[in-house]
Amino acid sequence: MKVDVVDNGGQWTHREWRVLRYLGVQSDIIPNTTPLEHIDVDGLVLSGGAPTISDESLKLGNSDEYIETGIPILGICVGAQYIARHFGGKAGSAKVPEYGKTSVHVIDENDIFQGIPKKFIAWESHNDEIKDLGKELKLLASSESCNVQGFKHRTRSIYGLQFHPEVEHTEYGREIFNNFLNVCKWY
Secondary structure, eight states: OBEEEEEEBOTTHHHHHHHHHHTTOBOOEEETTOOGGGOOOSEEEEEEESSOTTTOGGGGTTHHHHHTTOSOEEEETHHHHHHHHHTTOEEEEEEEEEEEEEEEEESOOTTTTTTOOSEEEEEEEEEEEEEEOOSSEEEEEEESSOSOSEEEESSSSEEEESSOTTSTTSTTHHHHHHHHHHHHHTO
């Protein structure tokens, strides 16, 4: 299985790649400007990144094209915000910018939170957040200060997480990645 990480300039992009490698998956970090015809994978992770979703979404390269491939996608932080906007949702400046631990509450375990406790600690690092998921995305997880911590597309294998499952401060992060890999196996 091969799952690449699309580099959106995030501080932890290499950690997303490393977790995938530790889980036994072939993975490369690719620029977000990589032409679609050069991508042959079973899944993609749209990394977090430095761009603010409100002002700098053009810095997220070819993400629209990747989302429309039908390949399973996991968006993290700005990657998740971008997915939400792609499907008609809204994202912008957070009411409470977060850096540190928060308690995430799983509303619907679906595929991505399968076997994860209903409440766990996750690591946040964001100034923007998803404000509205639109009609095509379904809320899966929330926290006290950020309503959208996790979501899934209603009919496609596309997921988004506001928190960072790739860092050690997030409980069950590897399990969340494993759940995404299980989705990719069926692609």
